[in-house]
Amino acid sequence: MKRWWLRPAVRIGAALSLPLIVPAIITWLIWALPGDPASLICPPSRCKGTEELAKRWNLHEGPGHYFQTWLDGALSLDFGRSWFVYMGMDLGKLLSESIPVTLALVALAMFWTGTGVVGAASGWISQRLDPLLQTVGMIPVLVIALVGAAVVDMKYGFGSSGQEGQMARLLIGSAVLGLADGAFTGAVTGTRGLFRREEKQRYVGVAILRGERVLSNTLPNVTPALMGQLRARMLHLLSGAVVVEVMLKINGVGEMLWLGTLEQDFGVVLPTATVFALASSTLLLMQACGEILVALHVRRSPRVEAA
């Protein structure tokens, strides 16, 4: 295909624009919500100073002005302080503590899905286990998360918010995220289906006759699709991470986003939504890079030994 570069280029374009588009859309959306953060702190009927507060928070000149001033600060990594949810706490510091937690949660959850991918590709997860996997996968993440939260609270009590408790929450959360809502099942069946379809191609039969390995022949061709599936799974895990963090009280970015939205704490919502947008952008870039590398590999002229 002559225009092989088109798809990766679109992905790169999307990856670069997402961190701008997502906070802009979020700003517009939360502006459309009824109520006004300044009035929540200082209802005009009960105190003065609402306007001053609105000015301080750049809420007085519409969503465009708010977004612009926020962006200016964000580009210099100044996210200000929380208005309600963590009133007075530095958001930069909170994010620097929360992002590794969410990354660890998603990475540990990826261990499960990664195991499913490898197991399906190599064949050691038998197809006979599919009905069992699908049954387990039907359990919603919310249910398992609630059970997990109860287990941690009962075991650790007051210490469940301490280091040990948080570690337990993280481990349980990653298992919940990686197994529930069909995450593991989807990884297994999706990967197996992809490889099975590819193995039916004629070139694979020829490769087998030549004594070559199936995986080394099919892998370059399934890699773009595999990366697409991986990206979709990681996005699924990222969105699920919000629910898991809230249910299990894990100190991650997802919980910050949830609480910020609930309390109309714009100061918290925008940077946390941007973090998720950046994660999505990273995945898009990785996928684009993978596609470019595969395309270059496929188009490389093979060395032919002189007779």
Add this chain to the structure above:
Amino acid sequence: MALRRTFLALGGLAMGVLGTGATLKYYEEALPTSLNPLFADTMVDARAQELIFDRLWYRDAITNELSTRIVARHDVAEVGRAIKITLKEGIQWHDGTTMSAKDLCFTVRAMLDSRTPSVVAAAYQEFISGCEIQGPSVALIRFRKVLPNPRERLGFAILPASQFSSTSISPDLEFSARPIGTGPFKGVRARREVIFDAFNNSHHTPSLVQLQLREGGDPLLQIRSLEGAEVEGIIVVPPGSRADLRASDEVSLKSYDLRSWWYVAVNSNRAALADKRVRQALNLLIDRNQLREFAVGVQAGDRNSPCEFISGPFVQTSPFYNRSIPTVPTANRAKADALLKSAGLERVGGRWQFNGEPITLKVGMQANLNNEATDLLEQIGNQLGDAGFDRQTSKVSADEWNQEVVSGQSDFDLVIGKWSFGLVDAVNDLFHTNGRKNIFNYSDAATDALLDEYENAITDTEQKDAYHKLHALLAEDLPYLFLWKLDTKSGWRTEVRGNIITPYFYFTEIDAWKAD
């Protein structure tokens, strides 16, 4: 100089930390929203801030006398329109600097600054006009009018001027999470907890080394943690769990007076409810004994009952309570029916109608009150239903309550709520036509006149007279159906000794608390 202050601050902290006291862990209803007293939004905030700051005056937990830890001397000045305050010497802020009159006047000016978006400050703006520094430790606070007992109204916490760049104080400053006070503990808010480290001062010598506050969550887990000695206390023990703790030898239940009373506010702007006879009938249809038994678990005749009925907008221990107005503990259906009929209501098929239309009462209740009085909303709904009124009940979130109900913008017919009056029993905001917390925009000329009489009173006696008459008037006109004063219960392990719980503020006497 800065080095000296650092050493002093560290010294205060070190003396606290290295002391022989213990660490106390306890569950609160929620994490505090802010540790800045200007932005106290909930009782949780007030309790946490009490550990960090000193209020100019406070009420002694035992004698109820007005006391102070930071004022050496006070004199009423300018014919009762000012008070001259001399602060004690040598009181340190948690950062090592010394408190002075500059801090006192800064606090007053911050509260008066219209750019400070504080509901707490708005209350002080009504009667304080300014502050003048007259010496390193002497300040003169001026009032807009003569106050019979100014100390009673000056229960605000002092803030350190050095921590702020101007008197316009915003809630999102770092001070809200890492405040500096002169109180017995220095507090820092983290994501899931607040840690209070003891700070020895010339006027505070806490025996405890540290307090750790976390949000309670599930009541069963809280009780198990308390019984298993993982925590030392629970500030608010849910009613359903009190029987278990009462039976335990290792935990004692202690009464906590929230200085609050419960009510059912009536929307007197709505159709039938505009008639006072209908409101009086509703008052007679509510069986308070039954509500108390089912919702709070207290039976009529119980000794040391934490739930005491009221007949007006004050608690029975208040000097403003008019003892000649009786409470209505049980329902009187016959009298209520007579009143309803005289108001023009008709009973058709067992349901009351007004002007030919069936009456459906929309009843709301602050959602978190259910933790203290289980299913109260349903109980009241059932009583109204049995009496012949259709009803729709719903719980109101804290945000909706603060934004819509309190500001008079809700569409309920009845709302069940709790009024926490804190330091001062003033109820003007609730019932005055221009009151900031007038739930259903109740307006009555006679009520306004009595409230104005209270505001303009220059002696205690005049204030009492005004409010006694108000009590009688409101018991007749019934913009609220007055229910009860309900103390809540805290649970503390018996290893915690000397734990006197101050009404409303809780930790005022924390210096005396000890733990093994």
